[in-house]
Amino acid sequence: MSEPKIVDSNGYERIDVFDEAVIDELASNYKNILQIIGEDVNREGLDKTPERVAKSMQFLLQGYKTDPVEILRSAMFKEDYRQMVIVKDIEIYSMCEHHLLPFFGKAHVAYIPNGTITGLSKIARVVDVFSRRLQVQERLTTQIKECIQDTLKPLGVAVVIEAQHLCMQMRGIQKQHSITTTSDFTGAFQKNATRDEFIKLISTKFS
Numbered sequence: 001m002s003e004p005k006i007v008d009s010n011g012y013e014r015i016d017v018f019d020e021a022v023i024d025e026l027a028s029n030y031k032n033i034l035q036i037i038g039e040d041v042n043r044e045g046l047d048k049t050p051e052r053v054a055k056s057m058q059f060l061l062q063g064y065k066t067d068p069v070e071i072l073r074s075a076m077f078k079e080d081y082r083q084m085v086i087v088k089d090i091e092i093y094s095m096c097e098h099h100l101l102p103f104f105g106k107a108h109v110a111y112i113p114n115g116t117i118t119g120l121s122k123i124a125r126v127v128d129v130f131s132r133r134l135q136v137q138e139r140l141t142t143q144i145k146e147c148i149q150d151t152l153k154p155l156g157v158a159v160v161i162e163a164q165h166l167c168m169q170m171r172g173i174q175k176q177h178s179i180t181t182t183s184d185f186t187g188a189f190q191k192n193a194t195r196d197e198f199i200k201l202i203s204t205k206f207s
């Protein structure tokens with residue numbers, strides 16, 4: 001019998017990346033940081049903050065614990081459909097590995113099956129697993145592409161990510177409106193016509 005899933009208040013499965021000892025150690029280090037920046041760690045509002053931040057980190061970095069290949073393998077179906085499948089506007093929240101600040105936006109993912117399809121939600125889950133790690137946008141884009149290509153072995157995979165980086169907005173260069181776009185393609189998407197069709201379809205608004 002499989003173990004019961006632990007869910008959070010939204011009903012989503014909670015993945016504990018760190019054990020309790022690690023949470024305690026993280027909390028103790030965050031307490032030090034609060035002290036170093038000159039805060040009064042004993043005031044009421046900060047009482048539980050070190051522990052909250054430790055748990056928040058656990059949530060934000062939960063992607064290390066899940067194998068994205070297993071996610072795809074859990075829902076692979078034989079199907080003789082060899083046209084483009086696009087899951088677009090998948091929201092992403094990731095953490096910049098340079099500043100530990102969020103970057104967030106949308107991922108658009110397409111593949112052309114070669115006898116095997118996967119559950120649509122699994123594409124979004126793979127995006128989530130890689131996003132919930134310390135990342136740079138380029139590597140995130142490529143990891144999603146490679147995981148789908150290596151597991152489903154489709155005729156091609158395309159991944160485009162558009163994101164805002166808080167490390168460029170709240171600090172540093174402080175550019176509030178710049179969006180970074182990254183893309184990566186395999187197989188059939190290397191051809192201009194196929195890639196153009198994908199770009200056209202992800203640019204179309206349906207609402």
Ligand SMILES: Nc1nc2c(ncn2[C@@H]2O[C@H](COP(=O)(O)OP(=O)(O)OP(=O)(O)O)[C@@H](O)[C@H]2O)c(=O)[nH]1
Pocket residue numbers: 096097098135136137138165167168172173
């Ligand atoms: N290529 C890439 N760079 C990123 C990403 N996220 C943040 N960066 C950049 O990482 C770089 C780190 O540069 P450094 O000069 O070492 O750090 P810094 O002094 O904090 O740089 P500034 O942000 O320019 O103040 C910065 O240019 C960031 O904009 C990302 O996803 N991809």
Ligand SMILES: [Zn+2]
Pocket residue numbers: 096097098099100101165167168
């Ligand atoms: Zn950054």
